[in-house]
Amino acid sequence: MDATQALWLLAVPVTAVGVAAAARRTRVPAPLALVVAGLLAAMVPGTPAFELDPEFVLFVFLPPLLFSAAWESSLPNLRENGRTIAYLSVGLVLFTALAVGYAAHLIVPGLPLPAAFVLGAIVAPPDAVAAVSVAKRLGLPRRVVTVLVGESLFNDATALTAYRIAVVAVGGAGVSLLDGGWRFLYAALGGALIGLVAGPPLHRLRTRLRDPLVENSVAVLAPFAAYLVAEAVHASGVIAVVVSGLYLGHRFTDSPPVTRLIGRSFWKVMIFILESVVFLLIGLQLPAVLAGVSGWHPLTLAWWAAAVFGVVVAARFLWVFATAPVPALLSRRGGANGRRLEWRQLTVISWAGMRGVVSLAAAFAIPLSTASGAAFPQRDLISFLTFTTVLGTLLLQGATFPALIRRLGIGGSQEQHADAVAEAGAQHAAGSAALARLETLAAAEGERLDGQVVERLRDLAEYRRLSAWERLGGGTGPGGAEVPTATYRRLRRQMLAAEREVFVRMRDERRIDDEVLDRVLNELDLEEVALSRD
Known part of the structure; x- marks a missing residue:
């Protein structure tokens, strides 16, 4: 790497932090400002192509982002809203994957149904970073924030498991419903077990070290260790990170005060930089994505992109409102699960379906060829439709989310x-x-x-x-x-x-x-x- 390449590489985090800092001084959500900045930078002549490495995202960006979100989450609140979160993080993801898959298969000529399901699994999981940041700033009720956070913690595991099954099916390998269910259960339960096994010894190690810098270093390495161990045995690294983060975050009261103060400050700075870089990189992917679909007519691409985006949004509204009464009906103890969310809260949850970097990373990770050696069908088109869906949700839903909250009059003053x-x-x-x-x-x-x-x-x-x-x-x-x-x-x-x-x-x-x-x-x-x- 020469000096010029190093300067361009440095320009990404510097620009990301600068744009995010400017956004914090305004009412513009930082993720939205960063994506727009990335799009504008990508169109400037001379800007090099910053291709998103899916392995880099999944192994470097995803673990600390999930771990930090889990660490800061309230375990009792997540338990109280467990059914609602499960219906969104599992049921809604699978429903969206099926809806998008069938819709894409019908409207895109020559797109096989298994490949369409790959697209559906990729765009199924929303990234609640943007929505939660706005929700907290505008004082949304805690239960709504808890549901959005809980969904974002667990839905990636469902989507990535469904994605892997769909990729295998594209290669011609028969995957039955029973086999798919077994793979999902193994990934989920295996990841949860690894997270539970890793949590207590890591906690005991941190509390016995009595060195604030070393204790926080253990916390920094913990998500990467949990993720890699789980992935090595083909379990869900996402769930392993989330479960270990929830455990360690719930027990943070056992750490010395200096450790807690240093840890809070470190994680805030680290997550601020990572999130800023991730959203800027989304915008910078524009040239690479457009290059792959240059053979199609722009109007045809626009119609397909709008259709997939519409199905993604409609599927979320349909599922959220249709399943809203179920947790209350099944709850025997009352509590949060026994109280139905009102229509205004359901509307906010339905509109908070912004997609993020995990969807793009999964799209770019699609193999070039199937197990049989044939080229993966419509790989570039799937990447394009993923990009437009991510972009559409961030720009449209992200830009209107604060106004929707104010319009509905939802606040957390009481x-x-x-x-x-x-x-x-x-x-x-x-x-x-x-x-x-x-x-x-x-x-x-x-x-x-x-x-x-x-x-x-x-x-x-x-x-x-x-x-x-x-x-x-x-x-x-x-x-x-x-x-x-x-x-x-x-x-x-x-x-x-x-x-x-x-x-x-x-x-x-x-x-x-x-x-x-x-x-x-x-x-x-x-x-x-x-x-x-x-």
């Missing part, structure tokens, strides 16, 4: 108020626990403690019972003697530990949400780090 009330109650209980811990320590250590320090800590604990956030610092003392400021830091750490235990317990009892827990733990961690001498 939910945010309930969170604030729950947080205030939890803060009061945690402050009471901290005061009780202080009184126990004061009674045990007696006259060795400085009375003014104890009184100051009492005042601080009382203040925290009425306030959402308090950030304090501390002093240091000479030699090994414990001066009042050092005593203050030591006792305050014990009080913070008592508060943290209460918050975690209340999360486990479902009295506060994971979002509340994350917010208050971040406050406690910041204060504890401020108390550190190092």
